Amino acid sequence: MIARIVIVAAAMFAACISARADDRPLKIGWLMSYTGPGAAAGAASDAAIEVFFKTFGKSVAGRKIEIIRRDTTGPAPDVARRLAQELIVGEKVDFLAGMDYTPNTMAVAPLSTSAKVPLLIVNSATSGILAKHPFAVRFGFTTTEMAQQLATYASKQQFKSVYTFVHEYEPGLDAEAMFIREFKAAGGAIAGSVRAPLKATDFSAYIQRIKDANPDAVFVFMAAGELPPIFLRQFKEAGLDPAKIIGIGDITDESSLPAAGDAALGVVTAFHYTQTHESVANSEFARTYKSIAPDRPLNFMPVVAYDVLKAIYQVVEAQKGELNPDRTMELLKQTKFESPRGPISIDPATRDIVQTVYFRKVEKRDGQIVNVEFASTPDVKDPGSAR
């Protein structure tokens, strides 16, 4: 009996000690879609968290990193807002991070502002969403910066007329407006424009309109996911040349590229990350990622999620674990490091990402369909909205 009491007391004492070591964990509220149409992004971000822990360890400046995952279930602003509120009030998180869909980010950002909890955004590609929210920083990209780059590319290629095809939602309308403005300013002509609803799965009607107009090239933006490969296959089946497509990298995103197969060969896209990007940082990241998630495709999502965690790690270390939200924001604005995608920094004025935009062509390498970089523009910033 006495022996048992001693054992229990010892166990309690041990628990107290380990509790003390963890008494102030660094809490990161991680909001991603783990179910619903964006579930692949959530799963990829989890793999990125594992890569990060394997590379940097599980604690920073004496504080154990605790990532509290919440499932925003897809584009669902009401859900995202409720979860963010619980994370801020209930869990008292030090950071909010993740964020895939723009509507979710728009719902969470005001909470981050009023509670002074820094919000590090992984995706959400709509231009101009940071302006009103001084505690929000974006590490992804905007469709406008890619569209602007592609307009320049199209005029350099001497394309006379370009048809635009976008998904009908905010980032798509942003991309369409920016491409049209910039391409016209460079002297090009728009052969026509058509928008597809996000729900459409048969694109033959839109493709026939494109075919009727017979443009030199087709500018395409579609949300990454299951639809771009269907579009690419139907485009080729209609007898059009995939090499006529210039698009934002979501359409040849590495997670859906195998589904498009040969129908993607020759497509040119502009994007911030390419799986085949040649750098030490990328090959190290890719190796660790493959060891953790061998069956999961490596695309932009885990890379940006990893960058977000690295930025958090750096600002916590710089403050030696004693966090002050205003100081954290000051430090976040000075973020600058070599990411697996290439050199990145944060624009102190807009809190938006500054990064290299790569032009890539889809090719077959060792039997695999991959994006291959052939040109790049350094230090690209979000040009704002053209609408």
Added chain:
Amino acid sequence: MLGFVNILLGGIAYGFVLFLMAGGLSITLGLMGFANMAHAALAMVGGYTAALLIGKAGWPFLAAVVMAGLTAALTGAILERTLFRRLYQASELEQVLLTIGVVYAAIAAATYLVGPEQMAIAVPAWLDGNLRIGPVDLNRYRLFLIVTGLVLLVSLVGLIEHTTFGAKIRAAVFNRRMTASCGIDVDKLYALAFALGSALAGIGGALSVKLLGLDPNFPIKFLTELLIVVSVGGLGSLRGTFLAAMLFGIIDVVGKYLLPEIGAFIIYATALALLTVRPQGLVGRPR
């Protein structure tokens, strides 16, 4: 003009895709009167079976499609024996609640087992590319869908309307007790009919993957369209389902071509208008 011919062909092919998936639903929902929201989940079972057999096990395309039908039939039969059978006499609301629950379970299961990514399906060379007839480019796969759809339509109408099996089902739906008292095993009959509907779902699912893609949210994405096709066609009529599938396939594609701004809305407006004028559907009998 040539563009329009292509569009029309595209619409017809899309109509056949809808028919391939809705044909089975026409049997379980239309004929048997069971509010089967899980139909598209069974189509997904077929889609994954075919995609995995071709991609991982190297099966030939047609064998994989047949196996997809068998797997979906087996899954449907198991669900029918364990769950659905208990609700044949229950209200439609209860049937919807149970089957929609099965849909969500299927989405979660597919995400867990296969992963949330988009699934590709490889088709053999003889189905890939275009066939040129005169000035018109015909996509081989779409032609294949049209031929398969026609074969299925003829054999199903024959089965339901010209065999004893079909007559028994129709009798059982019309008056279950009377049919049973004639010495027909209604329970077994329903299980068979449900398995048949599920097999069609599996085949339709497998054949549609190339055009519509496949991921765990498949059952939700196409549920509305399938329900519209079956109800506009008229409950209990395979011919009606076929007509409605053609109508919506063509209206959808032509509408998006001519009026892309409102194109996606046109099929819903048409469904609303048709059901207002003819609540029993195109071919159905008033209930």
